[in-house]
Amino acid sequence: MTLNIDQESCIKCGKCVRVCPSDIFTQERAGETIGLVRVESCIVCGHCVDVCPTGSVLHSQFPPEKTHTIDYSQMPTPEQVMLLIKSRRSNRTLTSRPVPKEMLDKIVEAAHSAPTATNSQSLSFTVVTDPQKLRQVSDYTIGVFDSLAKLLLNPVVKCVVKPFMKDVYKYVPVFNRLKEEHKAGKDPILRKATALLLIHTPKSNRFGSEDANLAYQNASLMAQSLGVSQIYMGFVLTAMFVVIFLEQWLKEKSHVSSLLGLGISLVMLNLAGPKHFILPALGAILSLLLLLQKNLEKKGARP
Numbered sequence: 001m002t003l004n005i006d007q008e009s010c011i012k013c014g015k016c017v018r019v020c021p022s023d024i025f026t027q028e029r030a031g032e033t034i035g036l037v038r039v040e041s042c043i044v045c046g047h048c049v050d051v052c053p054t055g056s057v058l059h060s061q062f063p064p065e066k067t068h069t070i071d072y073s074q075m076p077t078p079e080q081v082m083l084l085i086k087s088r089r090s091n092r093t094l095t096s097r098p099v100p101k102e103m104l105d106k107i108v109e110a111a112h113s114a115p116t117a118t119n120s121q122s123l124s125f126t127v128v129t130d131p132q133k134l135r136q137v138s139d140y141t142i143g144v145f146d147s148l149a150k151l152l153l154n155p156v157v158k159c160v161v162k163p164f165m166k167d168v169y170k171y172v173p174v175f176n177r178l179k180e181e182h183k184a185g186k187d188p189i190l191r192k193a194t195a196l197l198l199i200h201t202p203k204s205n206r207f208g209s210e211d212a213n214l215a216y217q218n219a220s221l222m223a224q225s226l227g228v229s230q231i232y233m234g235f236v237l238t239a240m241f242v243v244i245f246l247e248q249w250l251k252e253k254s255h256v257s258s259l260l261g262l263g264i265s266l267v268m269l270n271l272a273g274p275k276h277f278i279l280p281a282l283g284a285i286l287s288l289l290l291l292l293q294k295n296l297e298k299k300g301a302r303p
Helices: 015-019 047-051 078-087 101-112 131-152 155-161 172-183 208-226 234-251 256-272 278-291 293-298
Strands: 003-005 057-059 124-128 196-200
Touching: 015 047, 047 057, 078 208, 101 124, 101 196, 101 208, 124 131, 131 155, 131 172, 131 234, 196 208, 256 278
Parallel strands: none
Antiparallel strands: 003 057, 124 196
């Protein structure tokens, strides 16, 4: 990546200095020459190119052929935007009509245009339309829920977990009902959807979940504007989280840090209640892991 300033055309307005989140552009006093520092810290947001009135900011990631002017006269009114937001629903009554590819492309494009933390732009999108693969997603989710229900009903697990997590057990009948509906061919997971959009990021993205949710909201509003019914697949996500947790558990050489986190969370849940336990639990877990960091590292269980 390269970043330069055409000093001949630059009018030294200082707009690039004010908008750069990484403070790369410098100007000691108004009207003086614009300088550059720490160019390597650029997050490639493009704000500098956008605000420059003379096109003097030369950014390799934003050549003239890739940039375009927004016609603000075509923007929807605030009332129209609010109408779109309020009209968006999780409509679970889906039809068997396939969503046209052109509409799916627009939905993905809207999702791809969402903001990301540090402008990482590391989101990827997978559109599944194959009926067999969609069925596999439903089968997978139901299988995880069935296994989880059996685990929660284990006498030993129930004796330990239920006193601290009573709310979890209200889902056991739900899991069983979903299983029966799935057997009857009702597809309570995907609701017989003809398309599924998976939004995913690399493991290295610390804000992957937040980035994916922002992209989903864009996709959801675009789908609403196109008249395409859509649902946030909470059941599928829950099943994935359960499996990811178990995989990480099995990979750990020592379960000390995991058990500490689970134990402290259960204690705080019992003391503070479901609405207020998260922050105290996080604080207690962090403090304890920092105190035990050296011992955990020696045993191969990094906090």
